[in-house]
Amino acid sequence: MTSGCTPIADDPDALVAKLTEIVDRLRVAPDRGKVADYIPELACIDPHQFGLSICLCDGTQMNFGDAETPFSIQSVSKAFTLAIALGRFGEGLWRRVGREPSSNAFNSVVDLELEKGKPRNPFVNAGAIVVTDEIMAGRAPRDALAEILWFVRTAAGDNAIYIDEALAKSEKVTGHRNWSLAHFLKSSGNLKHECDLSLGTYFHQCAIEMNCVQLARAGRFLAGLSAKDELVSTSHVRSINALMMTCGHYDGSGEFAYRVGFPGKSGVGGGIMAVVPGKASIAVWSPGLNEYGNSKLGTIALEELSLAAVWSVFSVN
Numbered sequence: 001m002t003s004g005c006t007p008i009a010d011d012p013d014a015l016v017a018k019l020t021e022i023v024d025r026l027r028v029a030p031d032r033g034k035v036a037d038y039i040p041e042l043a044c045i046d047p048h049q050f051g052l053s054i055c056l057c058d059g060t061q062m063n064f065g066d067a068e069t070p071f072s073i074q075s076v077s078k079a080f081t082l083a084i085a086l087g088r089f090g091e092g093l094w095r096r097v098g099r100e101p102s103s104n105a106f107n108s109v110v111d112l113e114l115e116k117g118k119p120r121n122p123f124v125n126a127g128a129i130v131v132t133d134e135i136m137a138g139r140a141p142r143d144a145l146a147e148i149l150w151f152v153r154t155a156a157g158d159n160a161i162y163i164d165e166a167l168a169k170s171e172k173v174t175g176h177r178n179w180s181l182a183h184f185l186k187s188s189g190n191l192k193h194e195c196d197l198s199l200g201t202y203f204h205q206c207a208i209e210m211n212c213v214q215l216a217r218a219g220r221f222l223a224g225l226s227a228k229d230e231l232v233s234t235s236h237v238r239s240i241n242a243l244m245m246t247c248g249h250y251d252g253s254g255e256f257a258y259r260v261g262f263p264g265k266s267g268v269g270g271g272i273m274a275v276v277p278g279k280a281s282i283a284v285w286s287p288g289l290n291e292y293g294n295s296k297l298g299t300i301a302l303e304e305l306s307l308a309a310v311w312s313v314f315s316v317n
């Protein structure tokens with residue numbers, strides 16, 4: 001089969017049955033990974049939650065489990081800020097940040113030093129801080145933040161999306177690793193604003209709260225499921241998807257590509273936004289993380305869905 005017309009993907013009942021089976025099983029799975037505990041607000045999230053939502057190319061959406069429970073999107077926000085930055089500055093962005101995968105943790109300081117202050121990609125923390133700093137150029141931080149929130153709301157088609165102020169503030173107080181990255185960027189001449197302004201904006205974008213229903217809708221532009229003239233050009237969608245595939249799960253990106261086989265962006269809140277270009281936009285949430293800081297059960301759900309629907313871009317059957 002060459003067109004992706006697989007039985008499960010094209011048969012809504014079969015797809016619902018498969019996803020119901022996956023979600024019911026994973027909701028009670030004993031081995032759930034570990035919630036992020038370096039951000040105080042995330043440390044107390046109940047790991048026994050699991051939600052999934054999928055938007056398909058015929059306009060339908062299916063929701064499972066805790067799909068309507070809000071969670072902190074954290075680094076999933078980096079896909080949206082990259083889209084905004086590419087739209088505003090185009091290829092010039094790549095003077096400040098690279099496009100290569102990383103082999104160290106998402107908050108690695110050593111990578112940044114080795115690369116002389118040019119982050120390896122826009123999805124590791126240092127790279128995302130640079131992207132946000134770029135978006136802030138020529139305006140007040142609150143205006144940049146307003147654009148980020150506007151973008152997410154527009155992509156999701158839902159104005160009831162907000163920032164968890166308390167979470168943003170707590171990360172500002174406890175996020176010492178990010179402070180060290182920002183100061184290193186500043187000392188390398190790769191941060192235009194003062195560290196507290198760029199980081200303040202970055203912590204706020206990470207603290208956006210969404211549920212799976214909203215996040216799956218917000219990913220439609222990356223799957224080519226929204227109106228063509230909307231938000232982001234198709235060439236930028238192609239760039240973002242390539243980076244989500246190669247860097248969206250940090251040093252676990254190779255593993256994600258091997259097991260799931262389509263682009264995705266994770267966050268330490270346990271959310272993953274994943275897209276099957278031309279076919280589906282999927283949001284999955286389970287707060288427990290694997291060793292790379294990506295949702296453990298969320299990855300398993302996407303892997304099982306990918307196998308059942310033959311959705312890996314590397315599949316030939």
Ligand SMILES: NC(=O)CC[C@H](N)C(=O)O
Nearest residue numbers: 074075106125206267268
């Ligand atoms: N991987 C993540 O989701 C990390 C985001 C988190 N706000 C941080 O900066 O550490």
